[in-house]
Amino acid sequence: MRLLQHMSIEKRLLVRLSIQIHGDSINALSDEFYRTLFQRNPELREIMPDDAVALNKKFFNMLAVFKGVKHLEKIESSIKQLGKRHFLKYGAKMDHFDDIRTALLLSLETVLASKFDDRLRDAWEIVFDEVASIMSGGLPDEGLSEKSIPITSITSSDNGLLAEIGGRDVVYAIHQRLYDVLFDEPWLERFFYGKEKSVLVRKQTEFMVAAFGGENHYQGDTPAFVHMHMMITEEQLSIRETALYNAMKDEGMSDDLIVRWLQVDRSFWPGLIKQSVNECVLKCTGQRAIVIEKPLGYHAPKKR
Ligand code: HEM
Numbered sequence: 001m002r003l004l005q006h007m008s009i010e011k012r013l014l015v016r017l018s019i020q021i022h023g024d025s026i027n028a029l030s031d032e033f034y035r036t037l038f039q040r041n042p043e044l045r046e047i048m049p050d051d052a053v054a055l056n057k058k059f060f061n062m063l064a065v066f067k068g069v070k071h072l073e074k075i076e077s078s079i080k081q082l083g084k085r086h087f088l089k090y091g092a093k094m095d096h097f098d099d100i101r102t103a104l105l106l107s108l109e110t111v112l113a114s115k116f117d118d119r120l121r122d123a124w125e126i127v128f129d130e131v132a133s134i135m136s137g138g139l140p141d142e143g144l145s146e147k148s149i150p151i152t153s154i155t156s157s158d159n160g161l162l163a164e165i166g167g168r169d170v171v172y173a174i175h176q177r178l179y180d181v182l183f184d185e186p187w188l189e190r191f192f193y194g195k196e197k198s199v200l201v202r203k204q205t206e207f208m209v210a211a212f213g214g215e216n217h218y219q220g221d222t223p224a225f226v227h228m229h230m231m232i233t234e235e236q237l238s239i240r241e242t243a244l245y246n247a248m249k250d251e252g253m254s255d256d257l258i259v260r261w262l263q264v265d266r267s268f269w270p271g272l273i274k275q276s277v278n279e280c281v282l283k284c285t286g287q288r289a290i291v292i293e294k295p296l297g298y299h300a301p302k303k304r
């Protein structure tokens with residue numbers, strides 16, 4: 001099992017590398033992909049967007065998924081949601097995945113020429129199938145409609161916590177304090193440039209309410225997916241944790257509840273932490289990895 005997993009990671013890295021080194025001719029690959037796809041499956045013109053910019057965007061988005069597969073397990077539920085959007089919103093069918101697979105492999109062969117050797121072909125085939133099978137795991141049950149495309153499922157590791165904390169309003173008040181601090185924190189504030197504080201407070205609250213066993217009104221993606229392009233280190237997460245701790249103290253929360261909240265918060269860390277900028281995954285072209293250097297003379301905040 002271990003060996004299998006190792007092999008699979010190696011293939012995922014090969015696929016990622018082949019996209020990275022190919023960066024500047026992705027447009028040629030995109031053109032070749034659609035030329036092949038529509039020649040073999042003209043009916044797919046009906047499903048795919050009808051202008052060149054949107055077609056390219058779809059292609060880049062698709063490649064970004066393959067680039068991000070090193071930690072496929074971490075973003076599995078997002079890929080499932082992606083699958084659901086495909087079946088419910090875009091009108092994709094299972095057969096279309098074979099059409100896309102064939103066109104992608106043929107276009108890689110044409111554009112990469114001799115660089116597309118047996119090893120790389122094998123890696124692409126396996127990685128494509130891995131992703132496609134997770135996406136089809138999002139195949140809707142009978143009766144599901146576009147309207148009910150599920151929001152991210154959030155697993156609660158401490159079901160009774162919401163009631164003990166005092167409900168949604170308390171969670172909201174703590175997040176207001178937290179983001180007031182984060183938007184002024186000398187190192188972390190730069191992640192939040194251009195972001196609307198009140199929106200983040202609301203979304204974070206919806207998310208944590210669900211994670212504490214309350215109703216799930218969260219409409220966003222999983223934290224791993226949302227922060228995919230941000231170079232977030234364990235040190236930065238600890239700084240945020242101190243701010244969260246202080247916010248709870250200021251709100252008069254008991255030590256026992258503070259510990260339980262922080263445990264739930266920490267359960268989301270593994271999906272966020274990156275060891276190097278190479279682990280950042282971009283969702284679309286034009287987006288950049290967000291890397292914030294520690295300011296000179298920086299002092300981390302202290303717990304109260
Ligand atoms: C493993 C295979 C595939 C991957 C990784 C993939 C990935 C993506 C991604 C990331 C997006 C961006 C929008 C979103 O996040 O919902 C997207 C959009 C889209 N995909 Fe796919 N896709 C795959 C296969 C397919 C297939 C089989 C079809 C149907 C023939 C399809 C049709 C579309 C359409 C119509 C859009 C919306 C484009 C737009 O309106 O801008 N995709 N795809």
Ligand code: HEM
Nearest residue numbers: 191192195203204207220221223226232236237240265268
């Ligand atoms: C140092 C650590 C962190 C930083 C710098 C950070 C930064 C950010 C930023 C910049 C956004 C806005 C994204 C956008 O609008 O595109 C965001 C959204 C969000 N973050 Fe974090 N985050 C951190 C840790 C966490 C943790 C630990 C969690 C979960 C417990 C979390 C949950 C969320 C949620 C739920 C959203 C809203 C997503 C949405 O817009 O749908 N974050 N974060």
